[in-house]
Amino acid sequence: MSRLEGKIAIVTGAGSGIGKAIAETFANEGAKVIATDINADNVNKLAAAIGPQAMPLQQDVTDPVRWQEVFEETRKAIGNPHILVNNAGLVIPASIEDCTLDEFRLTNAIMLEGVFLGCQNAVRAMKNNDQPSSIINLSSMAALQGYSPFLAYSAAKGGVRSMTKSVALHCKEKNYPIRCNSLHPAGIDTPMVRQDTVGARGDLPPTTGMIPLGELGHTNDVAELCVYLASDASRFMTAGEYPVDNGALYQPS
Template sequence: MTELRQKIPGRVHDKIALVTGGAKGIGRASVRLLAREGARVVIADIDVAAGQALAAEIGDAALFLRHDAGSEAGWQQLMAEVRERFGRLDILVNNAGILIAGTIEETSLEDWHRLMRVNADSVFLGCREAIGLMKAGGGSIINLSSIAALAGRDDYLAYSASKGAVAALTRSVAAFCRRRKYRIRCNSLHPDGVLTDMTSGGFPAGLDPERLTIDSDPMNRMCRPEDVAASVLFLASDEARAVNGVELRVDSGQMVMSI
């Protein structure tokens, strides 16, 4: 059975994938899963140590490149490197993001700009630069948004707004590529609570995060990075070739229980 399974191509066999924020959390889980399913994966992240460690763990199927996702020059340099090494790009996962709490009365303009740069500007730049590499042969762009883009969070105003921009941008990119007949699909993923380093700082001291997961209780809202990565893999694969411009919620049913 093992020998037979090794002969079966993975779901993204021989595709070239790029994952921003790929060194940790959802990005790291996505990198591991895409590589396991046959893709060659570029790990793009500002965290050099974590990115290099993940690339070493995966081996020949992974390459780490330091990347500031909010930098226009950085994106141009990154895509030039991908073009030179691989000649094409099949999958882009715009995952890089940060989380800063604050209501409309508390949020500073500095925090607003910082969130927009990392969470929204990076997705705009990634989509724009990736289309140039993808339009000849097609591809899949997957943008990480949030359930906060759909439902809103009064305590995470700027974060919600940045992720709302990602959702709107995704629909526009999908429409643009379809009208140009580029065969580039663009979809957004909308997780709710995910157990990552980014969210762990919001837990009360002494609370075991495992008690908040759907493994503990299906009424809980927290899931694992691997749960989101599974949706990344689906949207990246040819199985999703007719899925374009959608907002896929990965929220353990949280939004449908909000009324």
């Protein structure tokens, strides 16, 4: 399959979990992938496994200068990007009573300010593209229903949800060839979700077949939707929010 043939994609937080699956799936679909992560070893290993279609870059998404460099290095090495996936993130378990201001600021610096910087650089880079372009922001079910044990995470992801719509509408008003959508995964089987402080347990989710309610999803469940939203097949879809949650949003807690 080659749904992304001829596309150039930047994927942040590509060293593990959802970002890794997105980078691998994009490459399998024909895209050239710039895989960025604060952990250089992880993205170097990922790019080596993918092959010549991937280029690894170390990136701290809170650094505005590094964002400019990532786009410039992409242009020089491969060409102007058509796709940005803002995926980098972390989770610090803490309720409104427990969350410190430093924890709140760090979480929002990575997952809200980092997405802002990514979107801003992407719009500036993609607005003159001669083919449709796509920004995909990883939000969360926390933005749609709130997670009391993860106050800062929920706040950041809620901001991503609203910012996505503002970016999308700006691009429509300016007649830029850029769509912007947000994805809202529930529990997906990643190292972040399985860390002791978050506490996910159980068997690995299957890659095929239906998943029972309440079980973790597979990273490919998110990656496949990203492929569709990155491809020209979704040309009529922008400012949207797409749960990847196995129906959890509509079930009683």
